[in-house]
Amino acid sequence: MKPKFFVKYAQLELYVSQPRLNRFLRACGNSKSKAQKLYKINLRVAQAFYPVMNLFEIFLRNALNNQLALHFNDHDWIINQKPLFMSHLSLAPSRYFLRGCVLKAESKIRxxxxxxxxxxxxxxxxxxxxxxxxxxxxxxxxxxxxxFPNKSAATNRSAIATKLKNIREFRNRIYHNEPICFRGNSVDFSAATQILSDVHDVIGWIDPNLLGYTEYFNNVNDKINLANTL
Structure with a gap:
């Protein structure tokens, strides 16, 4: 059983920060009790995303790694392609981002x-x-x-890139403790709901059987529904 606790709004404001809480306060019509409750619900929704995002990243990483190993006919492609694909002159405007990531990892591992x-x-x-x-x-x-052998024929690079970009940006919001419960000054979890749908789409494109496994750990919508009790 979880221990009962009570933190006054003033205490939360002191340690969470007033500017951070003010957005919750405005969205709740200046009700401190509702703002505090919304803050907790936002954390619960963010917490619920962690296992889903964790699995998504693992599935995506391994699916792409396996495909690139086939493309280069080399299980060590991520090392051996540093002076080749990752150093192509056309990548100069991107400052050889991929190569830099690998070099950074190697430096960390040594x-x-x-x-x-x-x-x-x-x-x-x-x-x-x-x-x-x-x-x-x-x-x-x-x-x-x-x-992504199970994607539709109409799903092109641009569509995949857009979904992945949106998922990555949302994931970063969670990992940097940014709120995910607003649209403007209103309480709105529609962005979180859309990201969950995008995550399911990408996982399904990799292998539909993985969706059931992911769903076992998914209680995002249950936590979002807590906002109905405000």
Whole structure:
């Protein structure tokens, strides 16, 4: 049983910060009790996204890694392509982003032995979503689309890139403790609901059987529905 606790609004304001709480207060018609409740609901929804996002990132990373290993016929492609694909002159405007990510990972891993598995596990979601930027996609001859064998024929690179960008930005909001319960000054979880739908779409494109596994850990909508009690 969780211990009961009570924190006065003034205490929360002191330690969470007044500017952060003011947005919750405005959205709740200046009701401090409702603002405090909304703040907790926002945290509960963000918390509920963690296992879903964790699985999404793992599934996406491994699907893309497996496909690139096939494309380059090399399970160590992430190491061996540094002076090749990742150093192509056309990538100069992007400052060789992928290569930089790999070099950063290698620096972090040293003095331990550097392996492809370790480098892959060090990559952020931004590394994998960047593969769908047009300059990378062209060099890969679109081969990464094969990571989504169950997508519709109408789902092109641009559509996938947009979904991945939106998911990554939302994920970063959660991980940086930014609120996800607003549209303007109104309480609105529609963006969170849309991201959950986008996550399900991408996972389903990889393998529909993974959706049931993900759903076992998903209680995002249950937490969003708590906002109806405000």
């Amino acid at each position: 003095p331990q032995p550097i392996t492809s598995g370790k480098i892959i596990s060090e990559q952020t979601l931004g590394f994998w979503t960047a593969l769908f930027d047009n300059h990378h996609y062209i060099l890969l001859h679109g081969s990464i689309m094969a990571a």
